[in-house]
Amino acid sequence: WNVRKLCFEFDSEPYYQAIDDKVKKFCASTSVETFSPVSHTIYDPADIIRKNGGKPPLTYQSFVKLAGEPSWASSSVSTGVTWLPTVGNIGRCSVIDVPSIEELGYEELPEDETTPFKGGETEALKRLRTSLSDQEWVSKFEKPKGDPSAFLSPATTVLSPYLKFGCLSSRYFYKCIQGIQRNVKRHTSPPVSLLGQLLWRDFFYTVAFGTPNFDRMKENRICKQIPWRNDDELLAAWREARTGYPWIDAIMVQLRKWGWMHHLARHCVACFLTRGDLFVHWEKGRDVFERLLIDSDWSINNANWLWLSCSSFFYQYNRIYSPISFGKKYDPNGNYIRHFLPVLKGIPKEYIYEPWRAPMSVQVKAKCIIGKDYPKPVIEHDVASKECKQMLHQAYELNRRSNGIVSVEELESLRRRMEDEEDADQQQCLKGKRLK
DNA sequence: TGGTCGTTGGATAT
């Protein structure tokens, strides 16, 4: 084909950086010109890092300050949609359609409920129009006020999968929001506004790009070293939606069936798996999300797991989401739980968030026996969360003492000490029961 | 070096 120039979008993820590097080197050796501009994000991550003296900013506010208005935001760049030129002469090759699931080697699974979100650019633009048609909704948007239990009509735009796959340009999205904000008298501001959400995306892309080993705890300079518990049983219970906490399990079922949950719902299950209750390594939860989310994005997924596990960005480990009361605030009747966990449908609202407290007569009437039809809680939240706080306290102390550089030995020794304490507590508990 | 502040906790008091 006599290729003389190769154009591809800049990708900040380490996996693609390595591939793109090889491609660029090969092209250089064969005198093929390469053009790889930044266009997936609003800003150039390298540019922000340069402005900050070589290190990525670690707080949202400092990022926003460094970032400023995007260079193209005030220009009259069209917000129209453009198309790629049609395919020219490609000789004997042909352009084929998107392969089907069967052609990719998978079977179509007989699911009772699948994701309501369809892929593609046409769908993305339709969704964007629908979300932005309500100017008042856009200008009053405050992310933390959204309802995580809303599923018939989600509290957010659900544009994340389209942004991730490039069905929707973040810059086009930015321009559209900017247009609305100029049209109205008052509007919310970052970090809570709709525009602020796009800046969060760029913030996390920047930190992820500028931090070696961003996707793991070891050798990650911004990640607290914490002796997470190795417990595959607890991990499996969480992953398979059988923790015994309906709010947590319903969210995990939504993840499995829809590949999408509200941001705050993700917070609840991530906190529960890591620093809040189970004390399982955030990398394990990250892997599950990466596999099951339709919007899983390397930079953003890892950043949020670092955040929720109090390993980086956020350190107030005393603030733990209650697997009982948090969901109840939004959905006292438990409609969300009843939808995703139909086995609990007959449980009255008084017990829907804590079915193990329901008297046997109530369980029988609801045709749902706890321990048989739906599991008993894998841990007791009040006890587990207190232990987690204590363990985080000790781990933080170790990180402070070692100036952030914790050796494998030190971490292992703390892990042993914690396990010993746990065993001692259990002995104490058994003794108490015997005395009774 | 010390003060400020951080998108989204929970329980309790008013």
Add this chain to the structure above:
DNA sequence: ATATCCAACGACCA
């Protein structure tokens, strides 16, 4: 609905 406490962290900035 709003304030206060709980117990307390660290990045940033003056």
